Every structure is written in structure tokens, then in C-alpha cells.
Amino acid sequence: MLSRARRERGRETWRRFSRHRQAILGLALIVLLTGTALLAPALAPYDPDAQTDIVATRYQAPSVSHPMGTDRFGRDIFSRVLYGARISLSIGFLAILIAITLGTAIGAIAGFFGGRLDTVLMRGVDLVLSFPRLVLLVVLVALFEPSIALVTLVLGLTGWMGVSRIVRGQVLTVREMEFVTAARVLGFGRTRILARHVLPNVLTPVIVAATLGIGNTILAEAALSFLGLGVQPPTASWGNMVASGRDAMLDAWWITTFPGLAIVFTVMAFNLVGDGLRDALDPRRVS
Amino acid sequence: MIDEPVGGRAASEGNGGVLLEAEGLARHYASRGPWGAERITAAVEDVSLRILRGETLALVGESGCGKSTTARLLMGLEPPTSGTVRYRGRDLGSMSRTELLEFRRRVQLVFQDPFGSLNPRMTVGGMLGEVLSVHALAAGEERGRRITELLGLVGLGPEAAERYPHEFSGGQRQRIGIARALAVEPDVIVADEPVSALDVSIQAQVLNLLADLQERLGLSYLFIAHDLAVVRQVADRVAVMYAGRIVEASDADTLYHQPLHPYTRSLLAAVPRPRPPSEKPRATELREGADPPKRATGCAYFGRCRHPARDEECSLALPLLEERSPGRWVRCIKT
Amino acid sequence: MTSPLLQVRDLRTYFATDRGEARAVDGISFEVLEGETVALVGESGCGKSVTALSILRLLPEPPGRLLAGSSVQLRGEELTSAAESRLREVRGGEISMIFQEPMTSLNPVFTIGQQVSEAIREHEAMSTGPGERGPAAAKRVAIEWLDRVGIPDPEHRYGYYPHQLSGGMRQRVMIAMALSTRPSLLIADEPTTALDVTVQSQILELLASLQTELGTAVLLITHDLGVVAQVADRVLVMYAGQIVEEASVEALFRAPEHPYTEGLLQAVPDLEERRERLAEIPGNVPRATAWPTGCRFKPRCPYAWSRCRDVPDLLRSGRAEQSAARCWLVDEPERRRSGSGFGPGSPDGRREEVGES
Ligand SMILES: Nc1ncnc2c1ncn2[C@@H]1O[C@H](COP(=O)(O)OP(=O)(O)OP(=O)(O)O)[C@@H](O)[C@H]1O
Ligand SMILES: Nc1ncnc2c1ncn2[C@@H]1O[C@H](COP(=O)(O)OP(=O)(O)OP(=O)(O)O)[C@@H](O)[C@H]1O
Ligand code: SF4
Ligand SMILES: [Mg+2]
Ligand SMILES: [Mg+2]
Numbered sequence: 007m008l009s010r011a012r013r014e015r016g017r018e019t020w021r022r023f024s025r026h027r028q029a030i031l032g033l034a035l036i037v038l039l040t041g042t043a044l045l046a047p048a049l050a051p052y053d054p055d056a057q058t059d060i061v062a063t064r065y066q067a068p069s070v071s072h073p074m075g076t077d078r079f080g081r082d083i084f085s086r087v088l089y090g091a092r093i094s095l096s097i098g099f100l101a102i103l104i105a106i107t108l109g110t111a112i113g114a115i116a117g118f119f120g121g122r123l124d125t126v127l128m129r130g131v132d133l134v135l136s137f138p139r140l141v142l143l144v145v146l147v148a149l150f151e152p153s154i155a156l157v158t159l160v161l162g163l164t165g166w167m168g169v170s171r172i173v174r175g176q177v178l179t180v181r182e183m184e185f186v187t188a189a190r191v192l193g194f195g196r197t198r199i200l201a202r203h204v205l206p207n208v209l210t211p212v213i214v215a216a217t218l219g220i221g222n223t224i225l226a227e228a229a230l231s232f233l234g235l236g237v238q239p240p241t242a243s244w245g246n247m248v249a250s251g252r253d254a255m256l257d258a259w260w261i262t263t264f265p266g267l268a269i270v271f272t273v274m275a276f277n278l279v280g281d282g283l284r285d286a287l288d289p290r291r292v293s
Numbered sequence: 294m295i296d297e298p299v300g301g302r303a304a305s306e307g308n309g310g311v312l313l314e315a316e317g318l319a320r321h322y323a324s325r326g327p328w329g330a331e332r333i334t335a336a337v338e339d340v341s342l343r344i345l346r347g348e349t350l351a352l353v354g355e356s357g358c359g360k361s362t363t364a365r366l367l368m369g370l371e372p373p374t375s376g377t378v379r380y381r382g383r384d385l386g387s388m389s390r391t392e393l394l395e396f397r398r399r400v401q402l403v404f405q406d407p408f409g410s411l412n413p414r415m416t417v418g419g420m421l422g423e424v425l426s427v428h429a430l431a432a433g434e435e436r437g438r439r440i441t442e443l444l445g446l447v448g449l450g451p452e453a454a455e456r457y458p459h460e461f462s463g464g465q466r467q468r469i470g471i472a473r474a475l476a477v478e479p480d481v482i483v484a485d486e487p488v489s490a491l492d493v494s495i496q497a498q499v500l501n502l503l504a505d506l507q508e509r510l511g512l513s514y515l516f517i518a519h520d521l522a523v524v525r526q527v528a529d530r531v532a533v534m535y536a537g538r539i540v541e542a543s544d545a546d547t548l549y550h551q552p553l554h555p556y557t558r559s560l561l562a563a564v565p566r567p568r569p570p571s572e573k574p575r576a577t578e579l580r581e582g583a584d585p586p587k588r589a590t591g592c593a594y595f596g597r598c599r600h601p602a603r604d605e606e607c608s609l610a611l612p613l614l615e616e617r618s619p620g621r622w623v624r625c626i627k628t
Numbered sequence: 629m630t631s632p633l634l635q636v637r638d639l640r641t642y643f644a645t646d647r648g649e650a651r652a653v654d655g656i657s658f659e660v661l662e663g664e665t666v667a668l669v670g671e672s673g674c675g676k677s678v679t680a681l682s683i684l685r686l687l688p689e690p691p692g693r694l695l696a697g698s699s700v701q702l703r704g705e706e707l708t709s710a711a712e713s714r715l716r717e718v719r720g721g722e723i724s725m726i727f728q729e730p731m732t733s734l735n736p737v738f739t740i741g742q743q744v745s746e747a748i749r750e751h752e753a754m755s756t757g758p759g760e761r762g763p764a765a766a767k768r769v770a771i772e773w774l775d776r777v778g779i780p781d782p783e784h785r786y787g788y789y790p791h792q793l794s795g796g797m798r799q800r801v802m803i804a805m806a807l808s809t810r811p812s813l814l815i816a817d818e819p820t821t822a823l824d825v826t827v828q829s830q831i832l833e834l835l836a837s838l839q840t841e842l843g844t845a846v847l848l849i850t851h852d853l854g855v856v857a858q859v860a861d862r863v864l865v866m867y868a869g870q871i872v873e874e875a876s877v878e879a880l881f882r883a884p885e886h887p888y889t890e891g892l893l894q895a896v897p898d899l900e901e902r903r904e905r906l907a908e909i910p911g912n913v914p915r916a917t918a919w920p921t922g923c924r925f926k927p928r929c930p931y932a933w934s935r936c937r938d939v940p941d942l943l944r945s946g947r948a949e950q951s952a953a954r955c956w957l958v959d960e961p962e963r964r965r966s967g968s969g970f971g972p973g974s975p976d977g978r979r980e981e982v983g984e985s
Contacts, residue, residue: 193393494888
């Protein structure tokens, strides 16, 4: 019974989203990327880590048998880009999940309860924000043994501050709205009001921030891996692929170019979808 | 100084009929001026009133005079700077948790803004169901039946339950807000400008609905409005507020036929009447001057007052709210 | 005073929206004569503001568009096809406009004096005396106008910012700005809706006295029938993008012809006496994307019969001079007597359809 109305609402949002041509392009790209990442074992022509006869196969320019060429170990770049997509995308998704959860919780609590709690939490945010994120990442990763799990966790733990500020701001607005007063008058408890009445009304900007954040996270992962602090070779991630090709940039441009392009397109795709979502979910456009 | 509560006769003859009562309510807000100097705004000052069982008390006055603040204080949504609110004789400030929950069930609020007062992310059925479940009023199949019944009470069909607020017109949303208030089976409803945001052709529907509900469920209303014609239609008694204070109160017929306070008189004179020009009743009109700077002492209305007897005496001391004849209260030394 | 000051013919303004095309103003025609006050009344969303904006070509285009065949003539000069430069002269010059919200229509970062002066200098030729030019003259005239609209101590208040004034005072400033260029027509879109009644009555009186003095015609947009009765000479009642009734104030309030007008007059509470029950107009205000077919009031009309499936014209009636209503009852007046009229809505018989979304 309730699902019908919800479905209608979803359809309305989809209709507005689908009118956004660039967003659709972005979504198509993301679907394509995710699809290829999932199907990487089936799609990849070679084993991404196979190093057979290095001397004969290394530094091959793109050709029919190696569409994106090979690297200095003779590994097929195309296969590695496909497998790298799995790593980069899952780190992106998981890290943003952590960041969003943390950011929403902290922002919501600070905004809703206000007072000293708010001051303390927001000072904390300021403190974390006053370090450049990359420096923070480098320090954190340098302290521990680099691993995929660590990279994900660290990216998540350093990415929530923006979200918490957005959420806090929204909660401050929603908290003053009359339907929240109505809930108080009806004798609802504070937890219920926060969870059922305030939070659902601040999710729109969170979803948008999450979508835009995935691009950033993937970029940050690439930067870490480029510095050798992220995903460790031989596991392929786009970042460490770019890094591994940087010495041979002029002679073997394809080693850096293709994973680089993958990063650019992915970040762009998420940003386009984020922009499209922002317009489609904008409550001012709901009549 | 606390004046006598503005209340009907029934009130003073034993307290049985009094449901909600305010005594000497005041609410001050501190704000910072442009140079950081602290300024105190007295939004509500020395307001006493009683709401009796089954009656409609209207609170009227211009924008910013403190009507909504009074409503919030009566609802216990913010604490008064001084004064007390009592529900059936119990002080709101010293209620236990369970007593407070009971108070929340008995006294409900209806809002002005039919758009902002409903959670846009919940269906109407979800909203009503939540109220019923939090107060354990109905569960299971009974809940669905009760939701249908509540919607019926405000003239909406059962299909409304599965829809979201944005799918309704302003008047329908206002009914949903009323249904939500009715879900807890209250006996007092504080309605803060419930029809001000509605179209003219929809106002009558909601006013009639409120009247029907009062008759059927024996509700008491505190009806807040700035439209004197609307108040005429609903009120048994009227209290007129000016600058945070009640300046006149009496039963509605008397107030409309023989307004005493100069402010009430100029309010009534200023209401444009939808009558052909040829038959416009131009009663004893009392116009008022432009808004002057506020005075610290004396009658707050002094600057705008055009009462023929107005003189320096008015600006010396704050006039008291006095009972001139049974049930007729006026705060003016010259009438 | 024979040819009209403003003549609007078959004005149609549509908007592209998410829900389809909103026919906000759908074929309206009316005239405003020199010096008269015409009230345009109707409920929220019926197209009043869009009408005003269309006259001055201030619509957001897109999503709005003025349909071909629409005509707005100012003393015979077509405005729908006029050049933008000419329109800029007209706006604030021959036709001024004031809005409902005096806070948002005044710029918060300039003093009120600067804003009135600016309006005066923009249309210098019309606002200041011959040979008077420049900022000093504009300032002098501005202070004169602030005084004229009843702002106490105008020299001092000249330097006030909008937020330092009350709503009523801000609306006075708006009036000063609008009238200082001595326009032939003032379009006032709900000028007193945001104000308290006592302030409203002061503003309406101010407008009326300045209008008599300057001979300005006023197109007053409002939803308040009381305001209409107080200030207007003629009334245009709008419903669902169309004018459904046109009459002199006296005729309109004495004997409304269109059922919608009749219903409205019965539904508004009366200050003089408490009624047992208010009459109700059943149903909801329709949306611009889905006006009802046939007579647009049909779903809410107690008199509706089979003929109302056809769209009625604005029919002239013999009842009063210059009155007309878009209703078949004008043709068949005997039906009004046999019809049911607007009853007080019964408590139980009121079940309604939800959601015209
Ligand atoms: N939270 C607050 N902080 C500071 N001042 C406030 C606050 N709430 C209200 N006020 C002030 O108190 C006064 C009374 O406000 P209130 O909202 O009660 O008026 P009202 O009579 O309901 O007006 P309206 O008809 O505009 O709703 C106003 O001057 C307002 O500026
Ligand atoms: N910018 C816009 N975009 C889309 N639709 C619009 C726009 N402006 C107006 N409309 C449509 O035009 C219709 C008429 O609007 P208009 O503002 O003229 O109403 P109104 O009669 O002035 O109402 P109100 O009393 O609320 O001011 C509305 O129903 C709305 O759907
Ligand atoms: S007390 Fe004086 S100033 Fe106040 S209203 Fe009465 S006459 Fe006017
Ligand atoms: Mg209020
Ligand atoms: Mg409008």
C-alpha cells in the first residue's frame, strides 16, 4: 500500500533526472564501469598479473592483441585496467560509505542536540579539517602497513567532515520546521524525532555529497597508490598503474595514459551523476 | 504584578470548567543589537487567560504582538520567563514525564502553514499511524480502521492514507494537520492562524470543519487569528493583544458591538468590508497614527492612539487590565 | 477619456512545467481607463500575478511564453512586440508596479533614499521639474516624495536601510518609488497582503489620495473582497486563468452573476454578525496544468447542468451596465432559482476526492 506512493515519487525523481542528458551519460558510464569491474575475469583477455617472457612482451605499444599495450613486466594493461576498476571502485564505494555514516551521525547529533555537544563536535571537525587531507593520509598510512583495507578505512575516516557539516547545517534548518514542532507536541521522544522526522529530510544533500565524494575518494586512492602508500603491487589499482609508468612516460605513454583516463572518466561520471541528482532531488522542484 | 485571569464567568464560580489556564505569563528574548549591545524583547508580558470546556477563546492582534509566543508557552514548547501554565489545575512546569505525556495527548496544536507542518517524507497514513502507535492508542487492524475514521472526520477518503503531503492542496493539508491533532483525542486544540494561509474559498470549509468537530467531540479551542471577520465567526470570547499584553477581552458579541479599547476600535474600523459601497456602515471610526518609537513607560499604544481623551497621563504609568463589568476586561485609563 | 489607457486582448501566457504546460493566463481581455481603479481578484494560482508580469513583459522566459495573438496596448501602442529599450522606458515610467513583499522588492544594501532617487533619475524627464537635473534635484524630489507618502522626518529617514523600517513604512517607500515618476498606470500586486489591517487601511487611503491628486489609473491585484469593495471602481474576477466576471463594484457586491463570485461572497465571514454556518464552495482550487474542461468552475458549481460541458463565453447581461459573466446562467437565468445554490456544507456529506496531481 505504501509502496505505490513511494514508487510514484521515485518515478517523478527519475523523470527529472533522466531529463538531465549529462547525468544520464554519467550514469551510463558508471554502469559500464561497474559492469566491467564485476565481469573483469570474463572480459580480461589476459591474467592481469601474469609475467611470461618479460623481455619479449614488455613495453608493447597498443595493438590488436594488447589494445592498451603492455607494461614493463609485459602485463596486459587492458586486463589490468579492468581488474584495477574492481579495486578502485570498491575502495571508493566502501570508503564513502564509512564517511557518510560517520559524517551523518556526527553532523546530526551536533545539529540536533546543539549546545556544548555541538561545540565540541564541530571543533573536532575544524581540527581534522585544518590538516591537509593528503598529508593526513600519508601520515596515517605511513604509520601502518599499507593494505587495501587500511586504505579504505583511512579514506573513510578522513572523508566525513564535509558531510558532517552539510548534515549539521541541514539538521539545524529542519529542526526548526513546523512538522518537528508537531512531533514534539505529539509527545514523540527525541530519538524518534531525529531518526524518523529529521534525518529523512536531510538525506538528499547527503546522497549528492556521497556521489560527488566517490570521485574524490577514487582520486585520493590513486594519489596514495601513486605515492606507493596505497594498494601495493602487484595488485593492480589505477593509482599504482599510473605510478609504475611514470619513469617511462615519454617512451611508453600508454602505461600511464590508460589508467589515467580511467580515473578521469570515473571521477567525471560520478560528478555528472551527482549534479543530476542534485537537480532531480531538489525539494524546491517538488510542487 | 499579576492581573486577574481573563476568563469566563464559569471559571470564577468553581474551577470545574477550566481546562487550560495561563497566569501572568511572560516571555523575554535577548537579542544583540548592531553594536553588540544586548536588547531584551518582551514578546509576551503578563498574559493571563482561561480556556473553558467546549468554548472557543480567540486571541487577536497584529503581527508580532505575541500570539504565537503565547501559543508556544501554553503548549510547553518553551519555558516562560515568568508565570505559570496549568492544565486541569496542574502546573506544566512541575509535571512528571508521564503527566507531560498525558498533557501532550490532551492539548494539541494546529499550525498556520499547511506546507511546513507535515513531514514531506511520510505518507499521511504513516503520520497518523505513528501517533497511534507512540501513544498505544490502536494497533494492528484497529489502527487502519482508526486512520480511516480520522480521515473521515476531516472529510478525506481512506485513499488519502497512502499519499504524501505534496499530493494535496493547501486546504486538504490543513485537514490532515487537524486529523493528526485529533488522533490523540485531545480536549483542547490551540489553532495558530489555521486558515490564514488558505484560499478564500477554502477557508470556509476549514472553519465549518472546526465548528463541526467542536460540536461532535466537545473540543475547546484557543483560536489565534489576525482576521477579525474570521474570529467573529468562531469565537465565544475574544482577547485582543497589543505589544505582548492583553488590552481587551470579553465575550464576542459585546466586543464586536461595543469595543472599548482604542486599539480594538481602530482594528474593527480598519477591516475592509465586502459590501457594496452604497451600504457601507461607517461606524464610529477611530483611526490611528503611524507607528512611533516605543516608550518605556505608560501605555504601549500611546503613540498610535487617537482616543479623544488621550493625554500625558496615559504615558505616565502602564494601565492595568481592569474588569469593568463582569467578563469585560480593558487596559485603558480613558475608557 | 474615450480610448482606454490600457487595452489587453486575448492575453495568453503559458509555462512549461514538470507536470506539463501550465496555462496560467488563458485568454483574458480587459481595459483600464485613464484614472480609474480596476481590481483583479481571484484565488492563489489563478493567474493574477502572471497577468501583471505579462503586461510589463517581466515574465521569466522560458519557462513562460506569451502566445501569439496576445495583445497589450498602452494608449494604442502595442507592447507585446515593443523593443526591450522601449519596454525599459515604460516600466517604472508610464507603468509602475509595486509588489506584495516590500522587503524583497527593496534592495537591502542601499538606503531607501538612494533607491527613491535612483528611480527618479532613471526617468528624470518625467519626475523632476523642467531644468532640474542631477543628483541634488533627485534627492530633493525623493525627500519630497518620502514626505508625501507619510514617512515622518523624511530628511533623516532618507539614510535608513530597508530593514530599519516596518513593513508598512517599506510599502510607503515602494509607493513613493512607484509614483515619483508620475506614471499613468500603477499595477499594485497585493500591496497590502503582508500588512496588518490598520496599516493596510492607511496604505489604501494613501494610494487613493495620491491617485486622485495625480490622476493615476490603478490595476489593483488582490484576493481580498473587502479591499475590492473599498477601493475599486470596476472589478475583474479571475478563476482558473480566465476572467469569469466583470462588473462595477456596486453591481458585483449587490448581485454577483457568476456562481463563483456568488459563492465567494457567501463564504467570507461577516464582521457584523455570526452566521450559523458559512456557505462553502465545495472542492479544491484547480491547477494550471489541468484546468477542468468545459466551464472551468463546473466541478465546484452547484448549478452545473449539461450545457456546462461547453465552454461559456464572457456573456454580457442586461442586469447592470458593462457587466458580463462567463457562465451559461446569464443565458438561462431561470435556472438560478431552480438550482441549489451554495448550502452550508453538511458535516457528513463532505467526502472528497484526493489529489489532482
Ligand atoms: N525565538 C525568538 N527570539 C527572539 N525574538 C522572538 C522569538 N520569537 C518571537 N520573537 C519576537 O517576539 C514578538 C512576538 O512574536 P510572535 O511570533 O509571538 O508574534 P505573533 O503575534 O504570532 O505574530 P504573527 O502574526 O506575525 O505570527 C516578535 O516581536 C518577535 O520578533
Ligand atoms: N515561473 C513559473 N514557472 C512555472 N509556472 C508558473 C510560474 N509562474 C507562475 N506559474 C503558474 O502560473 C499560475 C498562476 O500564477 P500566478 O502567480 O499568476 O498566480 P496568482 O493569481 O498571482 O496567485 P497568488 O494569489 O498566489 O499570488 C500558477 O498556478 C503557476 O502554476
Ligand atoms: S490608555 Fe490612553 S493611550 Fe492607551 S489606549 Fe487608552 S487612551 Fe489611548
Ligand atoms: Mg504567529
Ligand atoms: Mg500573485
